[in-house]
Amino acid sequence: MSAPDVVTLLRAALGERVDTDPLHLDAARADKSGHAATGAPLAIVHAASVPDVQATARIAHATGTPIVTRGAGTGLAGGAHAGPGEIVLSMRAMDRILEVRPDDLLAVVEPGILNADLNRALAAHDLWWAPDPASREISTVGGNIATGAGGLLCAKYGVVRDAVLGVDLVLADGRLLRLGHRSVKGVTGLDLTSLVVGSEGILGVVVGATLRLRHRVPGATRTLTASFPDVRRAAEGAAAVTASGIQPAIMELMDAASLAAVHRLLALPAPAPGVAQLTIQTDGPAATAEAEALTEILSASGATVRLAADDAEADLLWRIRRSLHPAMETLGTTLIEDVSVPRSAMPAMFDEIARIERDYGLIIPTVCHAGDGNLHPNFVFEGDTVPDRVWHAADELFQAALRLGGTLTGEHGVGLLKRRWLADELGDDQWQLQRDIARVFDPTGIMNPGKVFAP
Amino acid sequence: MSAPDVVTLLRAALGERVDTDPLHLDAARADKSGHAATGAPLAIVHAASVPDVQATARIAHATGTPIVTRGAGTGLAGGAHAGPGEIVLSMRAMDRILEVRPDDLLAVVEPGILNADLNRALAAHDLWWAPDPASREISTVGGNIATGAGGLLCAKYGVVRDAVLGVDLVLADGRLLRLGHRSVKGVTGLDLTSLVVGSEGILGVVVGATLRLRHRVPGATRTLTASFPDVRRAAEGAAAVTASGIQPAIMELMDAASLAAVHRLLALPAPAPGVAQLTIQTDGPAATAEAEALTEILSASGATVRLAADDAEADLLWRIRRSLHPAMETLGTTLIEDVSVPRSAMPAMFDEIARIERDYGLIIPTVCHAGDGNLHPNFVFEGDTVPDRVWHAADELFQAALRLGGTLTGEHGVGLLKRRWLADELGDDQWQLQRDIARVFDPTGIMNPGKVFAP
Missing domain, CATH: 3.30.70.3450 (Alpha-Beta Plaits)
Structure with missing residues (x-):
């Protein structure tokens, strides 16, 4: 089906929630990674309800049109980039807190709420949701879930995976699943909630979440x-x-x-x-x-x-x-990296970074969540495009992290930017298995295609 | 292929690790749920190494023979029952601690080690692995992982899912996958480690685990x-x-x-x-x-x-x-149940148990991990077989837990005993999706068939 027809179908179903303002479309090409899709997407759907999401998915499914789900667009791995021929499903307007239960230490929220806004509301109950990515003032809970976000407090208080009891997920064909539970414990069947955390929009659209809260310390x-x-x-x-x-x-x-x-x-x-x-x-x-x-x-x-x-x-x-x-930002353009290593390997990882700086003639200012071994080396360069030399240096960084028993990404995700290294960490067999699992959720491959797994 | 031929193939590959002692085969028909398979399995393979597990899987795969993985057989849901035509893969002999890293707060272990033995060894380092099922003196770490076990300390210190960084998994066809990581954080691809935790032997055989440790309090x-x-x-x-x-x-x-x-x-x-x-x-x-x-x-x-x-x-x-x-045990035979509800629903759940006691003329002594809302009602009856009346009462218990926002099983798993209620909690769409995911790991359905998902 041609692009105008898809937009026509979306408008018929969703009216003024369908946005084709060129400025907005242009903004949806990029996240905060400094990279952008080559062209603008078809349209943005500003979902206000679960049925809006389901209607969008049904049209996308029927027409074979890709969906890119976006929160606040603060990702650092190109996980929410939207380009030509794609529908952007913006969850930002679905930002309500549906329930706060101090007695059960849980909250039920829509995905578009900002992390910091949620925590300001919870503070009135002397409660908090522990995940605290540096972006918490500008990133959504849904985005935190999609990336499996971490932050500064993780070594003591856990990451997003530890703080989500359940998610409501709209599948590519528009069906709604309720995954997980409201109880602290629960082992009925496979843990699909954990599978969705960090899945970067390739399994479906998170339209609601039951969050595990803590009393404020x-x-x-x-x-x-x-x-x-x-x-x-x-x-x-x-x-x-x-x-x-x-x-x-x-x-x-x-x-x-x-x-x-x-x-x-x-x-x-x-x-x-x-x-x-x-x-x-x-x-x-x-x-x-x-x-x-x-x-x-x-x-x-x-x-x-x-x-x-x-x-x-x-x-x-x-x-x-x-x-x-x-x-x-005062130094130039930066590619913010995100390797994570066992804590004992931090000194060796800093040695590797020093070696890469020398070998490539680069400055790589690095901060590290030292309580959990998650390093953010900042590759600094001039101009808008990551030079090949920087990508080669980043490749050496990733290989060094893997050699030290670490991982490509501690908390930012794979997105577009790291998909070419994914099989280096997972191995070919696991790469294929993961891709096949994604296909169970999304048999026609319309959910955020090209992200995580290279085509 | 006929049963003797499968045993012949196993013996040729694994020699004296293949056990057909009738007493041992009979013991493998049951766990601690009080139920047993109708007949004895083909053979028990006492795996001593990952290659042993892979060899067993390859023979099972080539001959279409089911594999039932067992640890110590202390499960309470019939997840490790083995019956006619099935190979029992016992992991109990793979009980080594391969690595303890106080600096990284992790241990790498084989699955057959008893939870309490592991913790006694870790105590020398002033460390512990927090999951503490009541069975910890007699249950294996692999069994704890397979069931997604909980215990008494969970509300403060987490369940097994929170305490496993990675698992090594042998697939039905004998391939070995290394899932997860050694770093505290890691979001590369889908979180298959969490998917394996609590998967009750239907995705593959856990042959090793990287555990997240804590300093002793x-x-x-x-x-x-x-x-x-x-x-x-x-x-x-x-x-x-x-x-x-x-x-x-x-x-x-x-x-x-x-x-x-x-x-x-x-x-x-x-x-x-x-x-x-x-x-x-x-x-x-x-x-x-x-x-x-x-x-x-x-x-x-x-x-x-x-x-x-x-x-x-x-x-x-x-x-x-x-x-x-x-x-x-002084009162009679017991069916130990395991519903979990949001903490605020505990008083209502006890009301429901009292109602079911009255309606069915039963005594249901109940203990509860009250910090997390996980109840263990004990249905007491005479004789070896759960009477229909008790199953009807258990059905009412499950439906009440679901009505209160709870779950069928907080920490014991589904196994054989709860598979008929699985779709009541998951819904038909999610039930089918979960089954399809299991088929990605095990396309021919030889891993613990009939468990979790009713045939």
């Missing part, structure tokens, strides 16, 4: 920084923290290049050359005791440790970590 | 009991605990019938008629403060609270809970 938090003469020793310091048995709420590592860039941006005194830094937050009833114990451990590891005296000082210390992305 | 635990005049008020007391924001390590509820049976068995003074009891453990740095706060909360809920003065008294209080199964 009582008491004040404590924050400290530990400065090391080089990044390897900072990574070893992080390992010493893990080995101590103390579980910080947050433990972030900034290498010298990222720390220096942020200090420049914030007009703070420049750190000594090579200095890398851990920033750590403890929480809960033992927050102060743990912060004091960590101060001793890290000092013994050769760090200069500063325990924030009050919340104002702690906020300043966290502002340095949070200013990483704006600081990177 | 430092400090002493505190234990208290709260006695209520009836079970409904005890369930409401549990809800008050959850609402308080305090997360006990363990919170168990025993109804009057189960409490009275245990007191009889242990020759303790009989509790007053109708009295139900919560037994609660707190841990961590705030253990005492939390126990004292819970004492106030539960007293205000109408309970008589006893805070154990020392470990010896605490051990006695937990001995009462742990003696439930022996106490049930």
